[in-house]
Amino acid sequence: MAGAGLLFLVLGLGLIAWITGRARAAAFVKADRTNLNSLPSYHGWYMALFAVVPPLLFLAVWGAIVPALQTDMVLSAPAAQALPMDGFARASILSEARAIASGAQDTAFQPMAEQFVPLYRAAIAHYNWIAVAATVLLLFAGGTYAFTRLKPDFRARTKVERVVMGALLTASLIAIVTTIGIVASLIFETVRFFQMVNPIEFLFGATWNPQSTVTPGGDNGFGAIPLFWGTVFIGAIIAMIVAIPLGLMSAVYLTQYARPAVRKWMKPILEILAGVPTVVYGYFAALTIAPALRDFAAAVGIPGASSESALAAGVVMGVMIIPFVSSMADDSIAAVPNSMRDGSLAMGSTKSETIKKVLIPAALPGVVGGVLLAVSRAIGETMIVVMAAGLTANMTANPFASVTTVTVQIVQLLTGDQEFDSPKTLAAFALGLVLFIVTLLLNLVALRVVKRYREAYE
Amino acid sequence: MTDDNRRNEQLARIARNNMGEAAADVPSEPIGLADPKISARGVNVFYGAKQAIKDVSIDVGMDNVVAFIGPSGCGKSTFLRTLNRMNDTIPIARVEGDIRLDGEDIYSPKMDVVQLRARVGMVFQKPNPFPKSIYDNVAYGPRIHGLASGKAELDEIVERSLQRAGLWNEVSDRLSDSGTALSGGQQQRLCIARAIAVDPEVILMDEPCSALDPIATAKIEELIHALRGQYAIVIVTHNMQQAARVSQRTAFFHLGTLVEYGKTSEIFTNPREEKTKDYITGRYG
Numbered sequence A: 001m002a003g004a005g006l007l008f009l010v011l012g013l014g015l016i017a018w019i020t021g022r023a024r025a026a027a028f029v030k031a032d033r034t035n036l037n038s039l040p041s042y043h044g045w046y047m048a049l050f051a052v053v054p055p056l057l058f059l060a061v062w063g064a065i066v067p068a069l070q071t072d073m074v075l076s077a078p079a080a081q082a083l084p085m086d087g088f089a090r091a092s093i094l095s096e097a098r099a100i101a102s103g104a105q106d107t108a109f110q111p112m113a114e115q116f117v118p119l120y121r122a123a124i125a126h127y128n129w130i131a132v133a134a135t136v137l138l139l140f141a142g143g144t145y146a147f148t149r150l151k152p153d154f155r156a157r158t159k160v161e162r163v164v165m166g167a168l169l170t171a172s173l174i175a176i177v178t179t180i181g182i183v184a185s186l187i188f189e190t191v192r193f194f195q196m197v198n199p200i201e202f203l204f205g206a207t208w209n210p211q212s213t214v215t216p217g218g219d220n221g222f223g224a225i226p227l228f229w230g231t232v233f234i235g236a237i238i239a240m241i242v243a244i245p246l247g248l249m250s251a252v253y254l255t256q257y258a259r260p261a262v263r264k265w266m267k268p269i270l271e272i273l274a275g276v277p278t279v280v281y282g283y284f285a286a287l288t289i290a291p292a293l294r295d296f297a298a299a300v301g302i303p304g305a306s307s308e309s310a311l312a313a314g315v316v317m318g319v320m321i322i323p324f325v326s327s328m329a330d331d332s333i334a335a336v337p338n339s340m341r342d343g344s345l346a347m348g349s350t351k352s353e354t355i356k357k358v359l360i361p362a363a364l365p366g367v368v369g370g371v372l373l374a375v376s377r378a379i380g381e382t383m384i385v386v387m388a389a390g391l392t393a394n395m396t397a398n399p400f401a402s403v404t405t406v407t408v409q410i411v412q413l414l415t416g417d418q419e420f421d422s423p424k425t426l427a428a429f430a431l432g433l434v435l436f437i438v439t440l441l442l443n444l445v446a447l448r449v450v451k452r453y454r455e456a457y458e
Numbered sequence B: 001m002t003d004d005n006r007r008n009e010q011l012a013r014i015a016r017n018n019m020g021e022a023a024a025d026v027p028s029e030p031i032g033l034a035d036p037k038i039s040a041r042g043v044n045v046f047y048g049a050k051q052a053i054k055d056v057s058i059d060v061g062m063d064n065v066v067a068f069i070g071p072s073g074c075g076k077s078t079f080l081r082t083l084n085r086m087n088d089t090i091p092i093a094r095v096e097g098d099i100r101l102d103g104e105d106i107y108s109p110k111m112d113v114v115q116l117r118a119r120v121g122m123v124f125q126k127p128n129p130f131p132k133s134i135y136d137n138v139a140y141g142p143r144i145h146g147l148a149s150g151k152a153e154l155d156e157i158v159e160r161s162l163q164r165a166g167l168w169n170e171v172s173d174r175l176s177d178s179g180t181a182l183s184g185g186q187q188q189r190l191c192i193a194r195a196i197a198v199d200p201e202v203i204l205m206d207e208p209c210s211a212l213d214p215i216a217t218a219k220i221e222e223l224i225h226a227l228r229g230q231y232a233i234v235i236v237t238h239n240m241q242q243a244a245r246v247s248q249r250t251a252f253f254h255l256g257t258l259v260e261y262g263k264t265s266e267i268f269t270n271p272r273e274e275k276t277k278d279y280i281t282g283r284y285g
């Protein structure tokens, strides 16, 4: 609670700094009748930023180190001699005491924790005072410094501009740093996994039946080929068989045949498909499409039909991807210069011949790029396959059979009651890394293709 | 009969129009030819409510090259596109009047636009080869119209068309290269070869040299000379020297009307209309 109170204090004083800076600037105008370099509010912002930013940075750092300082203080008390030597027991007692002291917990489960509550209370209060004092000091120091710099010709406006730029840069860096962090942790855990399981077995093995304990060099059921196959079968084959023709044809219709009025309402409707939450598609696949396909397969006597099938997941995923393919194809076809179309029509070809023989071939690189992007989305898609594709690793080309995918197995491996460093959990990271690399490559290739294509018609 | 009467009446009106009062004593070049390939009478073109072509009548013969000149925006391209019904591809465009190819009304419901465009080929201002090989560009028309019965015949058509377009010697050893990789002038000759490949009767060219350098322009002009007589050729140009060099007849358009139409030599030496004279002497436009 002290943190929140402090935050309000800082912001409140910041507001006062803003008002002060602004009033000071206004006073310049009144006193000297001079023109300010910057508007009074910029002076206000300058002063407020100087007052508020250093204490906030301090508090951020402080928040990270203060628990350790508090614990040190508690441990330096004589009562700490009585704590058990075992690190885990010790930590659990201390953390319980801290929870009670800060009001997050009411009673102790470990009697010993009670002793430390007053000690923690004292430590927390001690450091709270330090925090408040340091914050207020920093705030006034910054505010005063800024106040002394305010002059009629002071360029508060450019200074504030620089701060704004810095804030924007930080925001974008956060995204980049997060990405790098995620990739680094994927790589790190994957390396740990490969210390237990041979990468050869993982990448080329054909049996997927992960075991909790592994025998080095033996077959541990971590062969991911069936998962890769399932992913490709659903995301890159079945889904694309549905999405490419439908997406392409709707793009051709929308760009070449539809009257503007029709295009105006049809295009947004198509794009709504892309906004449907994937879990809704998952329901649809699992509850409507999958049973219907199973009944159909049973009726015509197809063996191996299952209530969870590659076809159900793939078809629904294909439908989900249609707007993606169609909008990329739409853009590509629209980017083909009209002179191509006119050239073909002037040769005496019909509209559909022109589309088939000139427009689509000319737009093909862009369309291919769009399809690659769609594939990369499809193979990373999770919800539909979790709900409709099944869990059994299966190297089959029978679309009515149940197959499993990389994403499904990641979910499966991580939702069990597993130790974090068991090979089963770590395998999820290895699968994630493979998926990441493949989608990254697909995206890079696709973007290059599309870019090259755009340049061709610049 | 009534049809013919109407046409003759219009013809007379246009002729009167074209002569103008002051020039009534100059022997006039008849608008009507004895045996026109294309004959247009009373053509109006509208883009929405805006009229771009006003009551234009003109005959194009088989044996000469006709140049359309006039200031930018006067409707040359618009009128040219009425001759192969390319205006059909512009939704807001509407064409009125009577245009005949070998006496056949090209705007009649019985006319097959696809066939018409095979008979009346077109070359555009900006070279627009398809992003296909040189061979496929030229073979495009013959393929869609089924003009060749086999590979050998298609090869022959492609070679003959490229030869007529004066491009064969430059590309014969790289027919599978992309047509878009050629130079601008070569691309334009490729487009002419592509148009020739379907064996049209008329070739319409809309400022075919405006995107080309002088050397490439000279090549195209040579080519037009060589093609004269085999096809009826109409060329739109904003370059009066070019009109004088390549055409035997010239039509001067202004603000959507056909101001004057006659032998090129006469238009350039002794125009009947004041406006034509002003334009040719460069007083405006």
Ligand SMILES: Nc1ncnc2c1ncn2[C@@H]1O[C@H](COP(=O)(O)OP(=O)(O)O)[C@@H](O)[C@H]1O
Pocket (backbone or CB within 6 Å): B047, B052, B070, B071, B072, B073, B074, B075, B076, B077, B078, B079, B090, B092
């Ligand atoms: N697609 C079109 N839609 C609307 N107006 C057009 C279109 N094409 C041409 N126009 C108009 O018709 C007139 C004649 O144009 P155009 O035939 O291109 O002239 P030119 O070829 O002689 O320069 C111009 O005023 C032009 O703005």
Ligand SMILES: [Mg+2]
Pocket (backbone or CB within 6 Å): B076, B077, B078, B206
């Ligand atoms: Mg034009």
